[in-house]
Amino acid sequence: MGYYNIQEEKVFNSGHAACPGCSEALAIRYIINTLGPDSIGVVPPSCIAIISGPQPLSSMRMPVYQTTLEASAASATGISRALKAKGNDHTNVVVIAGDGGTYDIGFQSLSSAAERNEDFIYVCLDNEGYMNTGAQKSSSTPYLAYTTSTPSGKPTPKKNLAEIMAAHRIPYVATATTGYPEDLARKVARAKELKGTGLRFILVLTPCLDGWGVADHAGPKTSRLAVETGVFPLYEVEYGERYTLNFGSKGTPVQAYLSQQSRYKHLRPEQIQEIQSQVDANWERLRERFSVP
Amino acid sequence: MPEVIKEVPPIWTTGWTDILNTGTWRSAVPVHKKRPAPCHKACPVEGEIPVWTQLVKAEKYQEAWLALAANNPFPAVTGRVCHHPCEGSCNRGEYDGAVAINALEHYVGDLALQEGWSLPKPEKEREQRVLVIGAGPAGLSCAYRLRLEGYQVTVFEEKPEAGGVLRYGIPQYRLPKAVLAGEIKRLQELGISIETGRRFESYELEQYEQEYDAVFLAIGAGKAKSLPQFPSDKRVLNGLEFLARANQNDTIALGQQVVVVGGGSVAMDVARTARRLGSYVTVLALEDGEHLPAQTDEVTGALEEGIAITGGAMVQEVQSSERGLGLACVKVNLDPEAPPGVLKPVVVPGSEFSLIADQVILAIGQDPETDVWNHLLPVKQTLFQIKPDFSTDRPGVFAGGDDASAERYVSSAIGQGKMAARSIARYLTGGSGSVDEEIVSLEEPVPFKDINTFYFPSQSRDYKGTTAAEQRVRDFSEVKTGFSSDQALAQAERCFSCGSCIECDNCFYFCPDMAVVKDATLEEHYRILDQYCKGCGSCVEECPRGAVVLKEESR
Numbered sequence: 001m002g003y004y005n006i007q008e009e010k011v012f013n014s015g016h017a018a019c020p021g022c023s024e025a026l027a028i029r030y031i032i033n034t035l036g037p038d039s040i041g042v043v044p045p046s047c048i049a050i051i052s053g054p055q056p057l058s059s060m061r062m063p064v065y066q067t068t069l070e071a072s073a074a075s076a077t078g079i080s081r082a083l084k085a086k087g088n089d090h091t092n093v094v095v096i097a098g099d100g101g102t103y104d105i106g107f108q109s110l111s112s113a114a115e116r117n118e119d120f121i122y123v124c125l126d127n128e129g130y131m132n133t134g135a136q137k138s139s140s141t142p143y144l145a146y147t148t149s150t151p152s153g154k155p156t157p158k159k160n161l162a163e164i165m166a167a168h169r170i171p172y173v174a175t176a177t178t179g180y181p182e183d184l185a186r187k188v189a190r191a192k193e194l195k196g197t198g199l200r201f202i203l204v205l206t207p208c209l210d211g212w213g214v215a216d217h218a219g220p221k222t223s224r225l226a227v228e229t230g231v232f233p234l235y236e237v238e239y240g241e242r243y244t245l246n247f248g249s250k251g252t253p254v255q256a257y258l259s260q261q262s263r264y265k266h267l268r269p270e271q272i273q274e275i276q277s278q279v280d281a282n283w284e285r286l287r288e289r290f291s292v293p
Numbered sequence: 294m295p296e297v298i299k300e301v302p303p304i305w306t307t308g309w310t311d312i313l314n315t316g317t318w319r320s321a322v323p324v325h326k327k328r329p330a331p332c333h334k335a336c337p338v339e340g341e342i343p344v345w346t347q348l349v350k351a352e353k354y355q356e357a358w359l360a361l362a363a364n365n366p367f368p369a370v371t372g373r374v375c376h377h378p379c380e381g382s383c384n385r386g387e388y389d390g391a392v393a394i395n396a397l398e399h400y401v402g403d404l405a406l407q408e409g410w411s412l413p414k415p416e417k418e419r420e421q422r423v424l425v426i427g428a429g430p431a432g433l434s435c436a437y438r439l440r441l442e443g444y445q446v447t448v449f450e451e452k453p454e455a456g457g458v459l460r461y462g463i464p465q466y467r468l469p470k471a472v473l474a475g476e477i478k479r480l481q482e483l484g485i486s487i488e489t490g491r492r493f494e495s496y497e498l499e500q501y502e503q504e505y506d507a508v509f510l511a512i513g514a515g516k517a518k519s520l521p522q523f524p525s526d527k528r529v530l531n532g533l534e535f536l537a538r539a540n541q542n543d544t545i546a547l548g549q550q551v552v553v554v555g556g557g558s559v560a561m562d563v564a565r566t567a568r569r570l571g572s573y574v575t576v577l578a579l580e581d582g583e584h585l586p587a588q589t590d591e592v593t594g595a596l597e598e599g600i601a602i603t604g605g606a607m608v609q610e611v612q613s614s615e616r617g618l619g620l621a622c623v624k625v626n627l628d629p630e631a632p633p634g635v636l637k638p639v640v641v642p643g644s645e646f647s648l649i650a651d652q653v654i655l656a657i658g659q660d661p662e663t664d665v666w667n668h669l670l671p672v673k674q675t676l677f678q679i680k681p682d683f684s685t686d687r688p689g690v691f692a693g694g695d696d697a698s699a700e701r702y703v704s705s706a707i708g709q710g711k712m713a714a715r716s717i718a719r720y721l722t723g724g725s726g727s728v729d730e731e732i733v734s735l736e737e738p739v740p741f742k743d744i745n746t747f748y749f750p751s752q753s754r755d756y757k758g759t760t761a762a763e764q765r766v767r768d769f770s771e772v773k774t775g776f777s778s779d780q781a782l783a784q785a786e787r788c789f790s791c792g793s794c795i796e797c798d799n800c801f802y803f804c805p806d807m808a809v810v811k812d813a814t815l816e817e818h819y820r821i822l823d824q825y826c827k828g829c830g831s832c833v834e835e836c837p838r839g840a841v842v843l844k845e846e847s848r
Contacts, residue, residue, distance in 0.1 A: 003802055014807045014825040015313035021829030025805035056307040181802050217830035220803055224747055 006185045008033040016059035018051045021216035023178045023206035023223065024125045025051055028060075030181055031096060031123055031204075034188040037062050039092040040079055044072045044106060046098035047132045048125060069105045072097045073113035076120040084119070092192060093120035099140035100130045103159050114168035117198035121191045124161065124201075127208035135211040142231075143278065144271055146263040147211075153266060157278065162203050162237075169240035171197040176234060177205040179223035183234060183246055190236075205232045213262025225257040230283040235290070243289040254279050311825075315806065319828025321843045323809075325800070325817035328792030328839060331738040332379035332394060337708035338365045338434075342379055342394055343793040349397060349785035358405040361398065362412060365707055366437040366480055367430065367459075369406055369472045372399030373773065374463055375704045376588055384791050387741045390754035393776075393784045399757070400781040406475040412483050415443040421721050424449065424505040426493045429457020430703050431694025432511035433477070434710025435717070436485045442718055446485050447505075451492040457513050458695075459703065461537040462559070464566050465769040470540075495665045498690070507689045507717045510670075510677065511710065514659040514695035520554070523611055523653065528618055532563040532656030539566045547572045548651025552620060554608060555656035556580045561591040563656045564600045568766050574600045575648065579625060579636050581605040594772065597762040606646075607638050611653075620648040634699075661696035683713035684720070691717055739791040743839030748799070755784050794818055794840040800832035 011032040018025035024047055032039065041064040043049050052060050067075040072095045080093045097106060102124040110122065129147050130136040137147040137154050140161070144153035166173045172194050176184040184204065191200035207214060207222040214222050226232040230249025237243050254276045258264040267275075332342040341360060348357035361368045375395055383391035423439050425432045428450035436446045454460050455477050459468060481487060493501075493512075501508060517531035528548075532555065538545055549572060553564045556578025564574045576595070578585055582604030585592055596602060605624055612619035624644035631637035660675040670685050670692070671678040676699065677685060677692040684691050693709035695701055758774035765772055776784065796818050801809045808826035809819055833841045 003798055006802065012807070013309050013311040014822065015310035015315055016806070017310070017315075018805060020318060020827035021831050022805050026803065026831075029805065029807065054310075055305055057310045057313070058306040058308075059310040061309065215830075216828075217834040219805075220831065220835055221745075221747075 003182055005182050005189075006030070006034075007189070008185075009036040011035070011037050011039070011061045013059045013061065015057075016051050017054055018047070019209060019216075021209055021219055022047075022051070023208070023219040024048060024127065026178045026181070026219065027123075027125055027184065027204045027206050028052075028096065030185045031094070031188050031202075032060055032062065034185050035092045035094060035121075035192055038090055039094055040065065040083075042067055042072050042076045042079065042093070042095045042097075044069045044095075044097050044101040045132075046101055046125075047127075048096050048098060050132065069101050071109055072101060072106045073109040073118070073122060076122070077113050077116075077118045080118055080120045089196070092195065095120065095122045097122070097124055098130075098132070099124060099126040099128060100138045102126075103139045103161055111164075111168070114165060114170050114199050114201070117170060119196060119198055121188075121200045121202070123188075124203050125206045126161075126203055127206050127211060128158070129208070129211055131208040131211040135208075143275060144264070144267060146266060153271075160282075162235075165201045165203070166237040166240045168199075170199040170201060171239060172200040173203075173237040173240075174201075174235070175203045175205070175232065177223040177227060177232060178207070179220040179227065180234065180247060187236065207261075211263070213265070214260055218260065222257070222260050225252065225260060228252040229254045229257045230279050231257055233283065233286060235286070237289075245287075245290045248287075249279075249283050314824050315827050316808075316822075316824045319826060319846065321828045321830070321845045322823075322826060323800070323821055323828075323830065323832050323841050324844045325794060325819050325821075325841050326792075327794070327817070328842070329736055329738045330789075330791035330793065331382040331384055331740075332392075332791075334738040335378040335382040337378070337702065337704040338371075338711055339708065340364045340379070343788060343790045345401070346392065346394070346397060346785050346788040347790055347793070347795055349401060349781060350788065352782070354401060354404055355408070355410055358401045358410060359413070361401055362405075364711065365704075366412070366434060367402075367476050367707065368398050369402030369476055370430075370459055370468060371704050371707065372396070372402040372775075373468050373472070374459075376702050382738070384739065384741045384744055384789055385749075385754075385787060388744075388746055388749070389751045392788050393754055393756065396755070396757045396776050397781055397785055399773075400776045400778075402476075403472075403775055406472065412437075412479055413441070414483070415441055417443045419443040419445070419721075421445065421506040422447065422504070423507045423509065423717060423721075424501055425509045425511060427451075427457060427511035427513055427694070427696075428455035428477075428487050428489070429511060429513045429694060429706065430459060431513075431706035431710040431713075432457070432509065433480060433485075434707040435509050435511065435693065435714045436710075437480055437483070438711050438714030439717060440480075440483050440485050442714075444718070444721070448485060448487045449491040449493045450487060450489045453490050455487045455489055461540050462533065462562070463703075464536065464539065464562050464569075466565070466569070466765065466772050467562070469771050495669055498669055502687070502689060506721055507691065509683075509710075509713055509717060510666075510685075510690065510692040510696060511694040511706075512661055512663075512696045514661045514701070516660050516662045517655065518658045518660060520608070520655060520657065522608060523655065524613055526613060526618070528613075528651065529653045529655065532559050532654050533659055535563055535654050536566060539570070545570060548617070549573060550617065550648075550650050551575070551652045551654060552577060552618075552648055552650040553654050553656055554578075555658070556585040556587060556604065557656065557658070558587045558591060559659070560656035561587045561595050563654050565591075565595055565598060567652075567654065568595075568598050568600055569769055572652070575650075576600060576602045577606045577608065577622065577648075578602065578604050579607060579627060579638050581627075594759075598766050599762070605641075607640075609645075616649065618650045618653055620650060620653070622646050622648060659695075663696060682716040682719075683709065684716060689720065691720075739839040744789050744791065745835060745837045748797075748837035749787075749789060752783070752787055754787065755780050790838050792839050794836075795838070797837060799835040799837060800841055803831045803835040805829070805831065 345360040610621040625638035628637035694706040
């Protein structure tokens, strides 16, 4: 693996308050270091707010607006339009929000901004729960995963946000994860390049070491297993139509992914089989979208 | 009371987090560290295998050869005849097949001969003289290492040509003479003087001890063992003599039916040579067919060539007649209770059978001719008694190779020659300097679990080509064909480079704290920023090859 496509500018600082080995910190590194200092960040309450602080210090060498949990996309809309009114066509506006602030609480403002095709980048760092407040379930929490509010496993499946965003027919939707830093950086660069076309949305799977119950060093490895088992395929969608697969299932049994995480340790073999069937069905459905050669 | 207007600053941030010291959170710190690869630990010459395979991968062939030759002056020879324990221990073996190290060595060794690359000259000349007795693999390896250090080295060889077992033992279909001659010539060009046809008698030792500063005895194991049930008859040959004659292209009339007694590498060489001379060959070995001491591909090669191998059998009696030698044989089992290294056959009652042979060739092992030396040097069970540094009881006299070890592999002899040279150099410099730093690494090799296989897409291993058996038995042409350059590159690509950093930058790119920095001035290429590293170990996990380790810290 080469890293020739990663062009980092030093925007993200060391000394931030993320946990040791944090996947979100690694993702933030490739998001803001790729966008560069001519960017304005919008961050709702989340781990990202902690990582970008603590006030009065900042880990991001760019202006960051900490908004309310429901209003990230609305805030970014305001900033983006204000910049345009001032004749600024170069500064990137980027929301970096968690899954709680995206799938649940910030969802209506995001959907409306997408419908209006507002010109900013929205990155959701998806760790599949309210991890900052002690691992409660969100609508991103996968089927049967343990959280403190779903002690016997979540009874409903994970909301498919990438497909929902693609259904808004915005210029760019991509999924990425921290085990593939070059792929992540390339997608951020692509989103940056598409400035002026409208809303660009990147969903980044960021395993929460504490919330998922994996070792401090296992973030990238867990993230790759999510891809190789077909749980979280990496792909891009342009205008809701053109699908491109980057990294998909290698046919690795989902058990390999689940067994790494203590949030799944209560699963019975038939439940693992059930998850496997769901993953297979989702993967098959997604595969149909990729352009036939 | 005047109204106080509290000014709200437009920007709340007053500084950056990089003034914080998140390094205090950690209890362990990553360390970039070269660790021994399992192939290197298994290699009898301590061959730094990951180093030269990476050079092959980078298509730096001459540098790869120099790295190879630094530990072994005979890459083209060992690329053919080494028993390659490296491949047996290769971590890739647990994944998708060991790296074809032996074939890569063969490729680089041949390239060096083709291109006429020469060995680096000694950096300085020294006046001290060393005499090496025996120009086999151990003797020449020792001579080479000492010459590299600038010592004046003379080698006495009894036979008309140098090479020892490589010249007179191993048949040409495994090791062509031109290959051996090329590698020996390179040693002579380095200034090693080889006096062939010069038998060294034990009584000369005292005189030569005066003339030379040190002596290395590497006389090999040239005396074939015999069996009492075989009569002294021209129809009974010993394997060493037979191979030596075949290797000098002597005409040997063997007759139609040849029986080879023995199950080791020499027995296979004898059987396959006899087959090439036109005979039908049966091998009788005490060990059962599955557990012959010969290397597997030698046994397979023999079977393909139509040689019959009867394992678990013993000759009890020999009847000599006009028609040939009548061998009364019996099936045996080896007593599993016997002490290690001792074969104790137990006859299977009622399993007698007989064979008629025009020629019997005994290949049941060989001993060094040490009996003439035992009044000068301690000898135990035919081997010179040496200390771990290869020295004998006589100051300045060292011994190694087959005359001091029962290991009996070409590469082991080369490795012993190398290590003996290190000790001789230390002796000659009064205990201080040495040929090179002692690399007696007590560290365990990198285990497979430390390899991150995500970074190594599955790629199957390749093997040397083999000429069809019916073609092979017609003459003594080489059986194995080496890799093409494409094959060599593809196979070098497969090396995990266990424990040796190749600057892939994974540790740099996977750090969430930007606490790993590249530093070209450092041998280990990277530095850990003490102020920021939280000790998560992502760099350790993401290092594909186990070249970063986590070290616990106590404060």
